[in-house]
Amino acid sequence: MAKIEELELDAHRKQLNSDVTALVEKYRSIFEWDVPDIDQRYADRLIIAAIRKALDGVENTLAESAKQ
16 A cells, blocks of 8 residues: 555656746746747757756755655
């Protein structure tokens, strides 16, 4: 049987995906405003990489605070 935390996440997974997609779209728009002849594929890779790095930072921060 799934743990309660897994069930809770499953209940919110669709919203989580929607929120992440909205975050990517937010930064895609910013890139488009600031860079007229943008290479969208390259910009998308940069945005996704930056979000992954930010998630790693959040994960590390949470891990550190859990140790205290």
